[in-house]
Amino acid sequence: MSAFLQKRKAFLFNIYVIMKILKFGGTSVGSVQSIQTLLNILEGEIKNKQKPVVVLSAMSGVTNLLVAMAEGAAEGKDFTAQLAELEKRHFDVIKSLLDIQNQNPAFTRLKILFNQLEDLLQGILTLRELTPKTRDMVLSFGERCSTFMIGKIAAQRFPGAISVEATEFIKTDSSFGQAKVNMELTDLLVRGFYQENSSKLIFVTGFISANDAGQITTLGRGGSDYTAAILGAALNAEEIQIWTDVNGMMTADPRMVTKAFSLPELTYTEAMELSYFGAKVIYPPTMIPAFMKKFQS
Ligand SMILES: Nc1ncnc2c1ncn2[C@@H]1O[C@H](COP(=O)(O)OP(=O)(O)O)[C@@H](O)[C@H]1O
Numbered sequence: 001m002s003a004f005l006q007k008r009k010a011f012l013f014n015i016y017v018i019m020k021i022l023k024f025g026g027t028s029v030g031s032v033q034s035i036q037t038l039l040n041i042l043e044g045e046i047k048n049k050q051k052p053v054v055v056l057s058a059m060s061g062v063t064n065l066l067v068a069m070a071e072g073a074a075e076g077k078d079f080t081a082q083l084a085e086l087e088k089r090h091f092d093v094i095k096s097l098l099d100i101q102n103q104n105p106a107f108t109r110l111k112i113l114f115n116q117l118e119d120l121l122q123g124i125l126t127l128r129e130l131t132p133k134t135r136d137m138v139l140s141f142g143e144r145c146s147t148f149m150i151g152k153i154a155a156q157r158f159p160g161a162i163s164v165e166a167t168e169f170i171k172t173d174s175s176f177g178q179a180k181v182n183m184e185l186t187d188l189l190v191r192g193f194y195q196e197n198s199s200k201l202i203f204v205t206g207f208i209s210a211n212d213a214g215q216i217t218t219l220g221r222g223g224s225d226y227t228a229a230i231l232g233a234a235l236n237a238e239e240i241q242i243w244t245d246v247n248g249m250m251t252a253d254p255r256m257v258t259k260a261f262s263l264p265e266l267t268y269t270e271a272m273e274l275s276y277f278g279a280k281v282i283y284p285p286t287m288i289p290a291f292m293k294k295f296q297s
């Protein structure tokens with residue numbers, strides 16, 4: 001190895017050891033109030049001299065709405081009202097949380113995304129056909145819109161905040177709907193991106209990825225947790241935090257079992273077992289890269 005490369009490696013090691021991944025699920029980005037809470041959590045991190053990489057999901061309910069629109073269009077159903085609902089949810093957040101002078105560029109970008117989504121849905125409606133590839137492209141709009149929007153809102157408070165679509169660096173095969181990650185290539189691309197942008201506060205879309213041809217793939221429903229684990233493993237993060245609407249992993253789903261209580265500590269194996277047996281709070285494959293690197297989470 002040349003001296004230059006060795007030096008570079010040491011530099012990378014230095015920046016990696018201090019970083020964390022914070023993932024905010026749909027419930028944490030689903031309303032004006034929860035986005036404000038998210039920003040406060042980030043402010044706490046920044047005050048503590050941390051610069052986490054932030055992974056975001058679609059606003060709660062949005063991925064299900066996108067599924068319903070796509071499947072409905074394939075059956076010949078009109079999607080106009082649902083599309084309007086989707087636009088309104090995002091535009092309402094912008095009106096509440098972006099300064100007036102920053103609103104127009106954000107509306108314009110989101111409108112471009114919604115127009116692309118409309119064209120896609122119109123194609124499905126015309127053909128009465130929804131392929132797994134098209135379905136993934138439709139589903140991607142949830143994370144693409146939320147991450148762009150929250151990135152812009154965050155940039156008002158934290159100069160240097162940027163948003164990025166994970167399709168740039170999470171590379172998979174073409175198993176649309178449940179794509180398999182090419183870890184070697186992904187690790188390299190993630191590190192390269194982080195190295196170029198390490199001074200920034202980076203907001204990354206969860207759930208989405210791309211195949212060799214640049215076509216959008218998804219990592220499976222609930223896959224934003226997995227995005228966090230992939231980035232954490234690639235960047236040697238010291239910690240991966242999964243933020244949601246309940247206090248940690250519990251003995252059972254609190255929506256089903258009223259007496260469920262939070263587990264203060266879990267081994268990786270116990271967490272894996274709980275998630276594989278249906279604890280929706282963590283997406284099962286998430287545990288694999290985390291387990292390999294033995295993260296705190
Ligand atoms: N064992 C469990 N521990 C905690 N939460 C659980 C468990 N099993 C199911 N859940 C449910 O998972 C929900 C969080 O997952 P999800 O709705 O996907 O959140 P997010 O949108 O933040 O990713 C909780 O509100 C809870 O009802």
Ligand SMILES: N[C@@H](CC(=O)OP(=O)(O)O)C(=O)O
Pocket residue numbers: 024025026027057058060063064142206207220221222223224225
């Ligand atoms: N939005 C995607 C990915 C995801 O992980 O979402 P959440 O973090 O809200 O579970 C889904 O609903 O499947």
